[in-house]
Each structure stands twice: as C-alpha cells, then as structure tokens.
Amino acid sequence: MVTRRGLIAGSAVGALGVLTGCGLRPVGAPTVPSGPIDTDGDLAGSIRFQTWNLRAGYQDYFQGLIDDFVADRPDVRINWIDQPAEGYSDSLQVDAANLNLPDVINIAPDLGLPLARAGLLLDIASARPQAQATYLDGAWDDYTYEDPSGTYAFPWYLNTGPMFYNRALFEEAGLDPDSPPESWDELFDQAMVMGEAAGGDFYMIGQLPSIADLGMYGVELMDDSEQRFTFDSERAVQMVERYREAYERQGLLPDATVLTATDSGERFQSGQVAFTGGSAYDLDNFRENAPDLYENLGMTEAITNTGYVNMTSQGMAVSSRTDHPEIAIAFAEYLTGQEEQTEFSRLVDVFPSTDGALEDPYFTEDDGTDSGEVRVLSAAQVDQARNHQPLVWTEEMSVELQRQLSDAVVGRTSAQEALSASADQANRLIGATS
Numbered sequence: 001m002v003t004r005r006g007l008i009a010g011s012a013v014g015a016l017g018v019l020t021g022c023g024l025r026p027v028g029a030p031t032v033p034s035g036p037i038d039t040d041g042d043l044a045g046s047i048r049f050q051t052w053n054l055r056a057g058y059q060d061y062f063q064g065l066i067d068d069f070v071a072d073r074p075d076v077r078i079n080w081i082d083q084p085a086e087g088y089s090d091s092l093q094v095d096a097a098n099l100n101l102p103d104v105i106n107i108a109p110d111l112g113l114p115l116a117r118a119g120l121l122l123d124i125a126s127a128r129p130q131a132q133a134t135y136l137d138g139a140w141d142d143y144t145y146e147d148p149s150g151t152y153a154f155p156w157y158l159n160t161g162p163m164f165y166n167r168a169l170f171e172e173a174g175l176d177p178d179s180p181p182e183s184w185d186e187l188f189d190q191a192m193v194m195g196e197a198a199g200g201d202f203y204m205i206g207q208l209p210s211i212a213d214l215g216m217y218g219v220e221l222m223d224d225s226e227q228r229f230t231f232d233s234e235r236a237v238q239m240v241e242r243y244r245e246a247y248e249r250q251g252l253l254p255d256a257t258v259l260t261a262t263d264s265g266e267r268f269q270s271g272q273v274a275f276t277g278g279s280a281y282d283l284d285n286f287r288e289n290a291p292d293l294y295e296n297l298g299m300t301e302a303i304t305n306t307g308y309v310n311m312t313s314q315g316m317a318v319s320s321r322t323d324h325p326e327i328a329i330a331f332a333e334y335l336t337g338q339e340e341q342t343e344f345s346r347l348v349d350v351f352p353s354t355d356g357a358l359e360d361p362y363f364t365e366d367d368g369t370d371s372g373e374v375r376v377l378s379a380a381q382v383d384q385a386r387n388h389q390p391l392v393w394t395e396e397m398s399v400e401l402q403r404q405l406s407d408a409v410v411g412r413t414s415a416q417e418a419l420s421a422s423a424d425q426a427n428r429l430i431g432a433t434s
Helices: 055-071 088-097 109-117 137-142 167-172 184-198 211-217 234-248 261-270 281-289 291-295 325-335 338-348 370-382 395-409 415-429
Strands: 045-052 076-083 104-107 154-159 163-166 275-277 297-300 312-318
Touching: 045 055, 045 325, 055 076, 055 325, 055 338, 088 109, 104 109, 104 325, 109 312, 137 154, 137 312, 154 325, 154 338, 163 167, 167 184, 167 297, 184 234, 211 234, 211 395, 234 395, 234 415, 261 275, 261 281, 281 291, 281 370, 291 297, 297 370, 312 325, 395 415
Parallel strands: 045 076, 045 104
Antiparallel strands: 104 312, 154 312, 163 275, 163 297
16 A cells, blocks of 8 residues: 555554464365466456555556556456545455455555465566566565565555755754764764753653664564564664663653654654654645745665664565466466566656666666655655564554553563563463473
C-alpha cells in the first residue's frame, strides 16, 4: 500500500489468526509441484491479482499493465482485485482459511511469512532460480525466510528516506545547520548541546527508539537461527542509557515516553522537535501544513552504525495452489520488471527493487527541487538498505518495548532490566525456549 507512511503494513503475524496460536500450522498442501516453472509457452487461463489500496490513485497504471500483458497473450485473463488498507490482513486470513488466496498477491515481508509457513505461497527461488540476479540483494532478502527455507515473493517497490531537520532551531541552539548529526553518537552529543541552549523550548529528539533503531545502532536483534530475540545486550543498554542522558539534559522531548511515531512527527512540524526521520511523502505535507518549517527544512542521510539504513518493501507473491502457475509467475515477473517498476516509482515516489534501475538519471540527478533532493538522497541509500525489523516482531512487542524503555529513560528501572523484560516477553510470544 502506498498511502501510509513507511509503505509497509504493521506486523501481521498476530493478525493471521488461522495461522497462529501455539505455532504456525499448515492449512493446505501446495498443488503446484516444486521445481523450475517455464513461462515461455503458450499461456491460457484466468488468474486473480490482488493489490493493497492502490486502485483509487493508480487505476490507469495497473489497467495499462494488465492490458499490455494480455495483449501478447490473448487467451489470458487477469481479474484485478484491490483491497482497502483497513483490514487487509483480515482479508488474507479469510482467504487463507478457505484455501482461496488470489493467484498473485501484494504482500509485505511479515505478511508473507505466516502464509509461507502454512504452505500457501510458492517458493520463487525454486520456481524461478534465475530470478534472484534481477533484484537488489536487500530486496530479495526481505522475502527469503529461514523457516520455511526459500524466497516467497518477487520484490516490488522499496522505500527509505532521509533525516529531516529544522535549520532555524539548529542555529538558535548554536549548532551548525550545515553539519547535522551523521552518527548516533553525534546525534546524542548535539542533543545535549541543544538541550542546554533551548532550556525546554524545543528538543533534538522526539521519540524513543524502535526495534529497527536498535538494529541500526548495531544491536543484534535475534540469534543466528532467528529463533530467539537477543536485543537485551550490552550494546542495547549503551543506546538506552544515551537516551536517558538526553532526557535528563533536555535533549529528548519529555512526551517521547508516551508518544507514537505519528505524534512525534507532528511535534517536528510544530517546531518542538528539531530532528526526525521521514520520506519523500513528507515534503508535500510540510509544504502545505508547516510552511515555516518548510522554509527552514534541512535534509541529511539516515543514521546507522551498521552501514545499512532501514528500508521497507512490498512484494508480489504467488499462491502455491494456483491453477495457472505459469501465468501467475509470468505476470508477477512482469509487474516487478525494471521498466514497470521505474514507471511506478515515478508516479508514487518510491524506489524500484531491480538491480540497475537506480542508475536511471531520475534517481541520480538532482533537478534543483526539494523533491529531487530528497529523491536522490534516498535513492543513494537503497542499494545498502535493509529491513531492520524482524519479521516476527508484532505490535504487541512494540508496545511492550516502548513501555519498558519509557520506564528506563525516566529512571524507574535500569536499561538492562527494561530490555530484558521486553526481550523475555517477545520470546514468550514467539514460543522461544530459554
């Protein structure tokens, strides 16, 4: 879906209730044999293709793709279904329970995992072993799971973004607006300077770290087998203690202990927060709703200690029970082809996942506009971007992590105790043994 910030659904493992409980369980054996599938022959038949809240804004684009695809395949029919954003995972739950998934399905990585574990998605790496070379490594990895082993969607569009900052607030705090933070340590150090200068009138940081932020700080979030959370480490303690220091020295917005990411973004717009993450979508919002901020808006690369900034993605999966696997695969490959992805990226301000597509001047040459600047800045990050949020991470885990970190930042508990409590609960939720 492309109408929500981040361009990815919230965690869906808990939402697909038919596939969860004591553990994910198969709900129906695949009907498509494993192994390579040839799409070069004459194709005939009808398939269902499902997108996620895209018809309203991009009907002409998708209908054009469908028309072009079937024009060369006169015996093929594509029935396009577009589900609304609200309740998308619920609709997948119903289809999964009825063994009636669409043939080609728009998914996010966490939506695909329970379906793959239930045996309902085709292993693309097995069906199309040559496909991996077409896509960026990080995008391919997003749909490559350890359990079950395989790759369960063709990567589609990606999104990442820069850090935005308020140049006027930097100047007011005595910081150089041309030298924004480039590392986590610089962020915390400059937050202390701003806190002392601003005296509570405004703050550098507007929210507590998410699980993805811990990952970008360099914390190992799970063990090598991806069966157990391990983010209650010394490295994570170091990060949380720096947040506590920022809180104590007025570099962190006090309300950050209770705010959501959306709330924090609003505080940035209002001038209470000086530094935040975002995407190209935010520019229009700033221009329309925060003109004073827009006039003083600065942009810089996303902060990471790992060399990989955070990325979200969407993919096109194929049902393992489709009656027409050759058509479904051919159409999914067509949708995620370089030319088609690049065209969509120009419409939506996202980024293609195909290898080489980002060499297009559209993504490398700044046209002098703010939109061009953020596009080129973000595109330069994509090749080295990764999804830092574990696929089995859920909203319930996020709530508990934020609750525990709030207690640690304000001094009600230690950083180690907070992280251990959160990791223990997350491990219980995924059934990890001690």
